[in-house]
Amino acid sequence: MTRLLRVAAIAIAVAGVVDPAITMSGATRPRLAVVVSVAEPPDLPLPGGARSPAAFAPSALRRGRAGRVRDRLVRSLGAAYEIVPQIASDTAAAIVIGDTYPDEPVRDSLPVATVTIASETGPNVRIVRVETPREVPAATAIHVDVEVEGLAVVGRTTDVTVRIAGLEVGRASHRWRAGRERWRAGFDVVPIGGPPWIVRVETGSRTVAEGEATALDAAADAFVDLRPNAFRVKVYEPRPSWATTFVRRALEADARFQIESVSFSSRGIAARTRDDVPLNDPRIDAFDVLIVGGLDRLSVADVRSLDRYMRERRGAVVLVPDLGIDRWPVRELLPVAPLTERLLERPVKLETTRGVASLEVSELLLLASPTPGLDVVSSVAGSDPSPVIVSMAHGGGRLFLSGAMDAWRFRAAGGGAFDRFWRAAIAGLAMAAPPPIDVSVEPPLLRPGERGELIVRLLEDAAVSASIDGDQAIRLHPELEAGVFRGTFRARRTPGRSTIEVRAAGAERRTASRTLLVQPDVRRVTPDAAPALSMLASSHRGIDVAPDRIADLERFVHGAAASPRSTVVRHPMRSAWWMIPFAVCLSAEWWMRRRRGLR
């Protein structure tokens, strides 16, 4: 026995000196981060500064619900995964529970699933978004886009009304069909009275009576001013083209447009208006929109000038082809797949998605449908909805392409739809083209004494200064983006209107002004506290589920973070625990020898 103990001790000592390595193969438990992330309720904008969080569950309550979801996930996934409470660099997947993004950064490659704990307890109908143009020209309808969210109001009907000067100018109804649903409505409304106009959107006075938790988010105001200047448009035809001629006529018959044109009928011979300027002349920047036809005669230099106009002036170029353009230099401007010509027996009416008039056309220039970055204005109806009229960003400006090549032939159809379409389209493009000095105020409607933010954007480098009501200077700070300045100011103490003036001293002195309305009863859209948690899931190849769909989440996690098999090299003798058997063996051997009287 003593010999055995002695051998064992010696073997341990020898093994410790040799330090053998053992290679093992088998499945490992991936690390899964389960993170609880709950935000504080949003601050509701109430007149007088009061807050009423009645519509929102307290954060502690939501944190408790999130904790219960986490416990359940830990129970069900704990056996297969190593659960950790935060996202680390070695986590294989993550589950975020709550209503807001987690504090720690999330790497792009990490699969993330989310369990959204709703902030609101409902029922509630709230205005999520109200969009209007900042300014409209005279005698033009104002387009109002409204997005409304209904929470736990299934089966109820909500009326959205639009009022200007207290008069109802638009109304739409919606019946809610899902527990949490968003609905969008568009209105073309008539401005009433003198500018600027305040457009009030309401979701109906029955809100509170129907048992909703709050009516604070049931109304919102938007500010629309009058555009003082006409849209400056240049029509350029390297050769006569009916397609552009009739677009030009449609615009010339509308006092809101100031048209200059040039049409070359031969080399060096053209019919032009008085203030026309060549494409490569810097004065071309005075125009908001360039309309170009006869594209087969457009030279490379012309194309370069158009490209510069869009990138530097940030203006809009409208291409109106009357034949295929794939072979010509103008094709360089279009980052789209080859264009397909299609000729139809009968004219068809194009489908529009943006509320503009529908054109009829029989000769089409079609674009490939799935081109990214393309804003489709009109497309062919039917099972193959190929885009026909599109616009796309080009530098800081926009490029608008009409593939409705012979739409001018059907200009009498649809109650003058041809004229109405082009007027609306060109007006929209002109309004999107920035002026030399762009002045905006955030928020556009202020309460007395409220602090506002002035944002000034310049097209060219210049020294800039601003003042409100002529006597109160506003300090402007340059932003990281070139030509952008910001400053803050305080609105007047009494309701009324103020005027902000901005002066820029660059190559030439320019001024711009903006009217500011100060009103005590301003209603604003309740801002979302943070981006929806579901966006985190969708941007990380994950899914977003409600707390009652945890099973779906578990299936997702098993697919996204499977336990991988791996090979591990271990050194068992490096453990300090070997000291114990080593010492035990030596002690026992010594004790037994002493019992026998040996030394």
Added chain:
Amino acid sequence: MSPEERIVADVMARAVRRSRLLVVAEALAWGAVAAAITTAAGALIAGAVAVWRWRAVASRAAVLRALERAHPEARNLFVTVDELSDDRLIVKPVIRHRVFADAAATARRLDLRTVFPIARLVPVAFLACVAWLLVQSVEVWRGALSRVGSVALTRSQALDSSTSSPARMRVSVAVQPPAYTGLETRTVVDPQQVEAVEGSALIVTVESPDGRVTMEHDGIAHALARDPGGAFAGRVQATKTGYLLVTSDNAPGLQADGARGFQPSGNPAANRDAGARRMIPLVVSPDALPAVRVIAPGRDLVYFGGNPRIAFEARATDDFGLRSLTLRYTKVSGSGEQFKFAEGEIPLTVASAGAREWMGRASRSLADLRLKDGDIFVYRAVAADARPGDGSASSDAFFIEISKLGGAAGDAFTLPEEETRYALSQQMLIIRTERLHQRRASTTQGDLAEAALNLAVEQRMIRAELVFMLGGEVESEEVEAAQSTELQEGRLQNRGQRDLRAATIAMSQAEKQLTAANTGEALTAERAAVAALQRAFSRDRYILRALATRSRLDLARRLTGSLSEATGSRRYPPLVPANRRAALLQDLLSGIAGLLHVAPDEPARRPGAFRQRALVIAEEAVRIEPAAPLLRQAAAELQRAAGAADDPAGRSRALTAAATSASYEARRAHADAALASPAIVPALSGAFADALASGRRR
């Protein structure tokens, strides 16, 4: 007659009388139901019901049956009595006495109100009441319905004097249509609007305690003179849609006041004494020209000779009545510069189906028309209505050509030379395509494709030139722009224009097929284009040619002119006035909004001022465009609101309806909203697009 017999006879007589009274009452009730529609229908229905029910219910036999049904225990006792009374049944006196005694006993127990109940009349009477109630209240519910959407007021409607008419002014308008229309004079009192046929005389009579009354008609005001009866009277001629503004002497001037809308001017005391104002929209319906068409032959004819007889038939209709219907012709003979024209008229034998619809017929042989080889006879039907002056209209023209050569109809009168050239060019293209198609087997694929491509280019040029030629020339585009209304409204409806469109489409198809080197299918499309061109230029009209058919253009002279003096030109865009109508409608809506600022459940704080403002805004609504039905409706509602200044609910209803009508009209007057740009941050969107494009290039 025994006492029992007398009793029975009395009861029977009373039963018959009651039954017949009920029948008459029922017939009258049904007549009343129908009379709610027209009186004649009421009388007709009443008579029919009376006859029917009299036979079924009120005859003596029917009455007896009713009595027996009501008292089944009588067991034909009343029938037996009736037969005994008429001596149709002869019995012993004892039995007769016994029967009458039993009948008298039963008759004493008879309750005629139960046997012939009046309750049967109740549903019919109720129905009559409902029908009359609906008819009487039609203005109310039709007005309520018409507030939603655009509805034109279809007939003169009197304003409710309690709500809209100041009690101290009563306006009656006698509308005297032109004599030739055959319409009767009608008078409307306090009308919401007046409708009249063009040329009618309007005699306006105003009863007012004020000392002076003026009437404004389409911007021209004049004072009305008192007639012997003490009322003010005036007369205007209805020539176009407009308005009549009747104002009593004390009415103050009101002015538009910028953002605040329309405000009464002058001092408050003057406003309290403000006279009455009444804006009456005037809707004038023009007398339409007759509609006339040639039914037979109704097409162009070509004869090689002979002396066939041609039957002409024309039909004309008019809204008020026709005065004449004839067939007019132009006979053309000769060629080149030697044309001779002779015009004439063929009287038609008119068969009239009333003053408004005539059918005329005539028959002539070629010999009667004195047509010889080479002549062309162009004819059309002309109808005139009864209005003073020229109220004539003509049908489409057709022609008859005499041609022994058998040439195409209207060859000399068909199309201008340029258009012929394009048809010929297309024909030449067909020939060249046919040749290429024949060589197809022996030509290499590359050569075939190149040759076909060249033909495609030619096809496109022909098509482009044809389109240019049809649309006008570049130098004269202003002229064409000025004519664009005609072009849009007329030419596109024209069959010839439709054929031209078909020709251009066929040319495009041919070009496509040639580009793809499908010569066979290209030929089909090219021939279709020629056929469409020929149809377009040879139908339903004639255009004198400039050159004789045999003349030839010297194409060698083309493009031989001097270009040294060619120069550009200056174009002056048309001056377009600002959209004033939209501004006026915005102002109108602003005024209505101002009126609505008085809370709907409270009386107007100053009813007089409110009434005056509402009336002025109503006037403004009509002045913007009297012919717009929605604005007339808005004006009527505003006048109603003015009359209901003390009634918050009625005032609010009327103002809301006025705002709805004015909003619809304003929306139509405004340009469409601008197409919203989707780019949130344009610079980033552009960078994104550039990145996508550079990725594609890699």
